Amino acid sequence: MxxxxxxxxxxxxxxxxxxxxxxxxxxxxKGGNTAIDxxxxxxxxxxxxxxxxxxxxxxxxxxxxxxxxxxxSEIAFNKSAAKVAFGKNIKQDDLKVVEGIGPKIEGLFHNYDIKTWKTLSETSVSKCQQVLDSGGDRYKVHDPASWPMQAKMCYEGKWKKLHKWQVEHKRGKL
Structure with a gap:
């Protein structure tokens, strides 16, 4: 080459x-530009x-x-029926009626916007435990397993049933 x-x-x-x-x-x-309808x-x-x-x-x-x-269809609060069952005046949506909840735990629930028996009854046990854990180590001794059930009895006005349950299950344990 x-x-x-x-x-x-x-x-x-x-x-x-x-x-x-x-x-x-x-x-x-050019061939690929055919329009499809x-x-x-x-x-x-x-x-x-x-x-x-x-x-x-x-x-x-x-x-x-x-x-x-x-x-x-909200359930009306019957103050007199609650007083007959517990022997004391009960305020509507007082979470302290639930066995195991005191003023400080009630405050913790209020911080989580759980202020009524109805909302507590619709709250899961794990969420209740989360609320307790937010308060620190001093609330570890509490067991919230029965709290939604008790709150539901309060909301539905089943005061005698709630009182009987609380007497049979001291300290709110299942």
């Missing part, structure tokens, strides 16, 4: 490859979305109607 002729081939081959790649790239790119699928999805939004609106309306019914 002649080294003088190599110099020209070093220019021609890359230019030729570049031109061929450009032509093929243009042809491939998705309008039927889009219309189907819009119809499904409209149906789901209507179902959601109906569910929200139904839940709103139920929540007003629940508010009206």
């Amino acid at each position: 002649n080294f003088e002729s190599i110099n020209i081939w070093c220019w021609i081959i890359p230019i030729l490859v570049g031109v061929l790649c450009a032509v093929f790239g243009y042809l491939l790119g 998705h309008s039927s699928e889009l219309n189907l999805l819009k119809d499904q979305n409209a149906k789901l939004e209507a179902d959601l609106a109906a569910c929200n309306k139904k839940m709103a109607a139920k929540s007003t019914a629940v508010v009206s």
Whole structure:
């Protein structure tokens, strides 16, 4: 091979490859721009979305109607029945009625926005333990396992049943 002729081939081959790649790239790119009509699928999805939004609106309306019914079905506090069962005046939503809860533990529950018998009755035992743990080591001796159950009896006005349970289970242990 002649080294003088190599110099020209070093220019021609890359230019030729570049031109061929450009032509093929243009042809491939031009052929890939065919538009696919998705309008039927889009219309189907819009119809499904409209149906789901209507179902959601109906569910929200139904839940709103139920929540007003629940508010009206709140259990009234019977102060005299509580006094008959315990022999002392009981204040509504006084958490100290629950065996094992004193003024300081009641304060801990108030810090966690648990201020009524109903909310305490709906609180899990693990959450009650978390509230106790927030008070430090001096509250480790308390066992909150029965507190939601006792609070539920208070909320439902089952004063005789609560008093009987507390007498049978000294210190609120199950």
